[in-house]
């Protein structure tokens with residue numbers, strides 16, 4: 469018997485349709501293609517009809533008679549949120565460094581003194597597979613209850629072939645076991661190990677000649693990322709690593725221009741990266757080159773917030789034609805959050821994005837940033853039925869009532885996987901003034 473789901477009477481059903489072939493830019497980022505009194509029918513995990521409730525009821529009476537039905541009156545239905553940049557698999561937390569930063573120490577000073585990424589690397593190397601799996605699984609559970617149905621996950625806290633592979637094996641297994649989809653990125657070039665500080669090129673050579681071939685042979689990643697920043701990897705080292713990955717079929721991504729303007733955005737355009745992420749200090753030339761080459765800008769305002777830095781210039785980037793996606797950057801050092809909804813709030817309040825743009829940036833554009841837009845990121849016939857229902861009567865409320873989890877129901881591949889109506893009751897009896 470087939471598995472049928474019918475969602476009816478959505479106050480607003482945000483389809484975000486029309487941008488499956490290419491990411492949404494400028495005006496298209498503000499077009500959510502919302503349907504009032506919206507309905508959606510999914511069969512065996514795939515969307516088979518979408519439109520007004522009335523139209524679907526008229527045409528699909530037989531299917532609806534067999535379907536599980538969800539009444540989304542007074543609620544917003546959107547594609548499941550997608551987080552295109554996380555450091556999901558790691559061990560431990562770094563609240564001690566947070567306290568140091570509050571007293572004035574900088575993120576980079578802490579890292580150069582052997583803390584920061586190095587601290588999490590030590591913890592991750594020491595953790596066995598099962599510990600890493602368990603910690604990371606709990607994070608996925610939290611993402612899911614916060615409305616996210618797909619995440620990207622990077623390695624980069626192993627820094628040896630053995631431990632990078634351990635991290636990627638955990639992500640691969642979680643992709644199989646967990647209801648969420650996990651898309652993997654190899655990031656062996658996340659930091660130069662402390663012991664090799666004086667000879668970074670030897671480490672770069674090892675990433676290229678040992679780690680990348682092994683990761684590719686075991687089919688452990690889709691993307692290859694590098695932290696291109698002064699004192700970490702130079703643009704030239706980053707270019708070598710990204711070009712080497714391309715020879716093994718790994719698609720380039722870059723942590724670019726986070727702390728200072730360092731040519732990362734320009735490099736992303738030159739190597740044909742799918743995305744350049746952070747971009748707090750990206751140059752105008754770099755942004756223009758990215759837009760010309762269709763590189764997506766993945767912005768991580770949680771990191772600017774948590775590091776008390778200046779935010780990326782999202783408004784300017786979007787107006788200049790850059791396709792923008794948003795992500796948590798979830799990691800224990802620079803952005804220890806699992807709330808993509810809060811990141812959407814920051815997008816509006818701190819980066820000048822509109823409420824429509826932040827939704828596009830966490831759905832279809834996020835899907836493009838991880839190469840999955842053919843199956844997720846919008847509610848269209850033929851796509852996977854990954855759906856988040858928010859307990860708000862209109863989408864403006866998502867960024868208006870900030871820092872809250874508005875999720876009511878999460879559906880993954882046509883199945884209800886989260887139902888938490890009782891957690892968010894404040895909007896049941898209110899009406900807008």
Ligand code: NIG
Nearest residue numbers: 584585695797799800801802
């Ligand atoms: O994207 N900037 C580099 N990497 C991560 C932070 C990693 C960490 O501090 O553990 C980021 O912000």
Ligand code: FE
Nearest residue numbers: 553555723797
């Ligand atoms: Fe990151």
